[in-house]
Structure formats: C-alpha cells, structure tokens
Amino acid sequence: MRFRRAYQAIGLVVVAGALLLTASAWFMGSLLIEPQNHTVAVPAGFSAETVSIPSVDHAVSGWWVDAGNGTPVVLLVHGLGADRSSMVPRAELLKKRGLSSLLIDLQGEGETKGEAITMGYRESGDVIAARNWIRMRAPGQKIGVIGTSLGGASVLLAPQPAGFDAVVLESVYPRIGRAVENRIRMQLGFLAPVLTPLLLVQLEPRLHISVSELEPIRWIGKLGAPVMVAAGSRDEHTTLEESRELFEAAAEPKWLWIVEGAKHQDMLAFDPKGYEEQVVGFLMRMLKPVATAENADSRNLSKRVSH
Numbered sequence: 001m002r003f004r005r006a007y008q009a010i011g012l013v014v015v016a017g018a019l020l021l022t023a024s025a026w027f028m029g030s031l032l033i034e035p036q037n038h039t040v041a042v043p044a045g046f047s048a049e050t051v052s053i054p055s056v057d058h059a060v061s062g063w064w065v066d067a068g069n070g071t072p073v074v075l076l077v078h079g080l081g082a083d084r085s086s087m088v089p090r091a092e093l094l095k096k097r098g099l100s101s102l103l104i105d106l107q108g109e110g111e112t113k114g115e116a117i118t119m120g121y122r123e124s125g126d127v128i129a130a131r132n133w134i135r136m137r138a139p140g141q142k143i144g145v146i147g148t149s150l151g152g153a154s155v156l157l158a159p160q161p162a163g164f165d166a167v168v169l170e171s172v173y174p175r176i177g178r179a180v181e182n183r184i185r186m187q188l189g190f191l192a193p194v195l196t197p198l199l200l201v202q203l204e205p206r207l208h209i210s211v212s213e214l215e216p217i218r219w220i221g222k223l224g225a226p227v228m229v230a231a232g233s234r235d236e237h238t239t240l241e242e243s244r245e246l247f248e249a250a251a252e253p254k255w256l257w258i259v260e261g262a263k264h265q266d267m268l269a270f271d272p273k274g275y276e277e278q279v280v281g282f283l284m285r286m287l288k289p290v291a292t293a294e295n296a297d298s299r300n301l302s303k304r305v306s307h
Contacts, residue, residue, distance in 0.1 A: 032117065032199070033116040033117045033118070033206065033207065034116070034117070035108040035109070035113075035114055035115065035116060035117065036081060036108065036109050036110075036117070037108065037109065037110065037111065037112075037113060037114075038083070038110065038111075039111065040061070040083050040084060040085055040105060040110045040111050041085075042063070043085060043088055046063075046088055046091075046092070047065070048063035048064060048065045048091070048103070049063065049064040049065075049066070050062075050063060050064075051063070051064050051102075051133070053104070053126075053129050053130055053133045054129060055107070055112075055125050055126050055129040056122075056125045056129070058107060058112065058113045058114065059112070059113075060104050060105065060106075060107070060112050060126045060129055060130060061084070061104065061105045061110060061111035061112045062084060062102055062103055062104040062105065062130065063084055063091075063102070063103045064100075064101075064102055064137065065091045065094075065095055065100060065101045065102070065103070066100050067094070067095045067098055067099055067100040067101075068098070068100075070141065071098055071099060071100045071138075071141065072099055072100070072138075072141050072142040072143065072144065072165075072283075072287035072288055073099070073100045073101060073102060073134050073137075073138050073141055073142075073143050073144070074090075074094050074099050074100070074101045074102075074143075074144040074145065074146060074283060074287075075101070075102050075104070075127070075130050075131060075134065075143065075144070075145040075146070075164075076090055076091060076101055076102065076103045076104070076145075076146050076151075077104060077106065077127060077130075077145065077146065077147040077148065077151030077152070077154060077155065078103075078104075078105070078106065078109070078110075078148060078150070078151050079148040079149030079150045079151055079171075080117070080119075080149055080150040081109070082109070082110075082148075083105050083109055083110030083111070084103035084104055084105050084110055085103075085110075086148075086266070087101075087103045087146075087148075088103070089266075089268055089269070090146060090268055091103055093268070093275075093276060093280060094280065094283070097276075097280055097284060098288070099144075099280075099283065099284075099287065099288075100138065100141075102130055102133070102134055102137075104126060104130050106123040106126050106150065106151065106154060107122055107123055107125075107126055108122075108123075112126065116206070116207060117150075118207055118209060119150065119153060119176055119179075119214050120150055120153030120154040120156070120157045120214065120216065121157055121207070121209050121213060121214060123150065123151075123153075123154035123157075124154045124155070124157040124158035124159075125158075126154065127145070127147075127154045127155055127158050127162070128158050128159070128162070128163075131143060131145075131162070131163055131164065142165040142166075142286075142287040142288075143163070143164055143165055143287075144164060144165060144166035144167070144168070144283045144286065144287050145162075145164045145166075145167055145168065146168040146170065146279065146283075147167075147168070147169055147170065147172065148170040148171060148266075149170065149171045149172060149173075149237075149238070149264070152168075152169035152170060152171070152172030152216070153172055153173060153214075153216045155167060155169065156169070156172065156216035156217075156219045156220055156223075157213075157214070157216055157219065160219050160222035160223060160224065161222060161223055161224030161225065162223060162224075162225075164223070164225050165225055165226075165286060165287055166225055166226050166227075166228075166282065166283055166286035166287055167223055167225050167226070167227045167228070168227075168228045168230065168279055168282065168283065169220075169227065169228070169229050169230065169246070170230045170231075170267055171230070171231060171232060171235055171237065171238050171243070171264055171267075172216060172229070172238065172243075172246060173216065173237075173238050173242065174215065174216060174217035174238075174242050174245055174246045174249075175214075175215045175216075175217060175242075176200070176203075176211060176214035176215065177196065177200060177211060178242060179237070179238065180196050180199050180200060181193070181196040182236060182237055182238070182239065183237060184196055184199070186236055186237070216246070217245065217246050217249050220246060220249050220250045220251075221249050221250060221251045222251075223250070223251070225286075226253045226254065226255075226282075226286050227250050227251075227253075227254050227255075228254070228255045228256075228257060228278070228279065228282045229243055229246055229247040229250065229254070229255070229256050229257070230256075230257045230259060230267055230278070230279065231243030231244075231256070231257070231258055231259065232258075232259050232261075232262030232263050232264060232265065232267070232270075233258055233259065233260050233261060233262060234261060234262060234263045235262065235263050235264045236263065236264065237263075237264035238264065240258065243256075243258075244256070255278075255282060257274075257278045257279070259271055259274065267279075
C-alpha cells in the first residue's frame with residue numbers, strides 16, 4: 001500500500017509538472033505574439049514625410065525620405081519589438097549617399113495595427129505593399145531593401161521573387177524551430193528542448209501557420225536579386241552557423257559580411273564604418289550607375305566581404 005501511494009504521488013508530481021510546463025509555454029507564446037502598438041514620434045531633426053500605405057487588411061504607417069528626383073530607394077524594415085524609428089540612422093546615412101528610403105512599421109508593431117506578431121508571415125504582406133507604394137512614388141527607379149531580423153524574414157517569406165533589385169538581410173533566422181530554441185536556451189538553458197515543441201505546436205491553433213511556413217531559408221534562393229547576408233560573430237539568437245547556412249542557400253550573386261564581435265544588435269551602431277563600406281557600398285553598387293566613388297566602394301566590398 002505504501003509503495004502504491006508513493007507511485008501515485010510521483011504520478012501527481014509528473015502531471016503537475018507537465019501542466020506547469022504547458023501553461024508556461026502558453027504564456028510565453030502569448031508574450032511572443034502579442035501586438036506591440038504605440039505612437040511613433042518623428043525624431044528631432046529628422047526630415048521625413050509621414051505616409052499611410054494600404055496593405056491586405058490594414059494601413060502600414062511609414063516615413064518617406066526623399067533624397068531628390070531620380071534617386072534609387074531603399075525600403076527599411078525593422079526587427080522584432082522595434083518600429084520604424086530604429087531605422088532612422090540608416091535612412092540618414094543612405095540620404096547622405098544619395099539614396100531615398102521608406103521606413104515602415106510592420107503589422108502589430110509601432111503604429112501599424114495587427115492582431116498578432118507572426119514572425120514574418122503576415123508581415124510579408126506589408127513588405128509587398130511598401131514595395132508597390134515605392135513603385136508608384138518613384139516610378140522607374142531601382143529598389144533595394146534592408147531587413148533586420150524579423151524584417152529580413154518578412155522579405156524572404158513574401159512571394160518570390162519579391163521584386164527588389166538588391167537585398168540586405170541582417171541577423172535573419174533560417175528556421176523558426178531553431179530560432180525559438182535559441183531564445184529559450186539563452187534564458188532557461190536545459191529546458192529549451194522541452195519547451196520548444198510546446199511553443200511551436202501553438203502556431204497552428206493560434207496563428208493558423210505551420211512550422212514549415214516559417215522557414216525563410218526555403219525562399220532565399222528565389223529572391224531573383226543580389227543579396228548580402230550580414231551576421232554577428234557572437235550572435236546567440238541567430239548563430240553564425242545559421243547565417244552561413246542561409247548564405248549558402250542563396251543564389252549568386254551573393255555576399256556574406258561577418259561582423260566580428262557583434263551579437264544580435266544594431267550593426268550600424270556597432271560598426272558604423274564597416275556598415276557604410278559593406279552594406280551601403282553594396283547598395284550603391286547594385287542600385288546606382290557605377291562612378292568613381294562607387295568603384296571605391298566596390299574595392300572595399302571585395303576586401304571585407306566573403307563570397
């Protein structure tokens with residue numbers, strides 16, 4: 001009888017533990033997909049036109065920065081938990097180099113409404129809407145895009161080819177399964193293999209999205225445009241191994257820029273000189289006619305970027 005009670009107690013503990021893990025995973029999932037809408041003020045000294053762009057079932061909020069008639073345009077797409085204001089330094093740098101830009105809030109973040117964050121799936125519609133808006137605002141001009149983390153995934157998860165003339169992907173996850181596990185491992189260590197499946201299984205009932213639909217690596221080879229993959233050597237959210245895998249899946253022409261010492265962070269802030277040489281140099285080379293200044297960018301690019 002005593003052993004029977006002991007087994008029953010153990011069984012109750014196991015069930016209670018399983019329920020606790022499931023509840024914890026559900027709570028974590030809720031936090032991960034919860035919209036993060038808020039007012040986005042124009043930074044002091046930043047000159048931009050506020051625009052509203054029609055998307056699938058909502059309006060995309062954005063800022064238009066015009067560098068002058070006839071200039072190529074770069075779409076700037078922020079990462080998870082951010083908004084278009086995080087891309088302002090890039091817009092200012094691009095304008096200095098003679099490139100216009102459009103900064104947008106993805107659905108569910110900043111001032112663009114949305115029911116849930118979907119890791120790039122529904123956000124991809126905002127990328128396409130923004131691209132179409134640029135085509136109308138700057139007809140005949142080449143269009144590039146810089147997508148950081150979630151922003152880059154949104155570019156890749158759009159129908160391909162996405163219609164850009166140059167693509168920069170910064171710290172972009174190849175597969176959602178590994179992305180979730182990496183983030184849990186950073187916080188909870190050994191529980192990552194247990195909690196990851198409990199989070200991923202929520203995708204279908206909560207968002208009506210399957211795990212296979214959140215694999216940007218499946219589409220990078222169909223971009224139909226020159227692409228640069230930028231990765232931090234110390235990034236734990238999207239490891240260097242994952243970024244190399246994403247790069248290998250891309251079609252030529254392609255470049256890989258490894259930012260030594262960088263984690264999952266703003267690469268422009270971490271290495272301003274390298275960013276201007278590599279990322280802006282790449283965009284200048286792909287979007288503008290090659291002139292004397294751009295030849296210098298090309299030489300720097302070949303020195304610092306691995307093919």
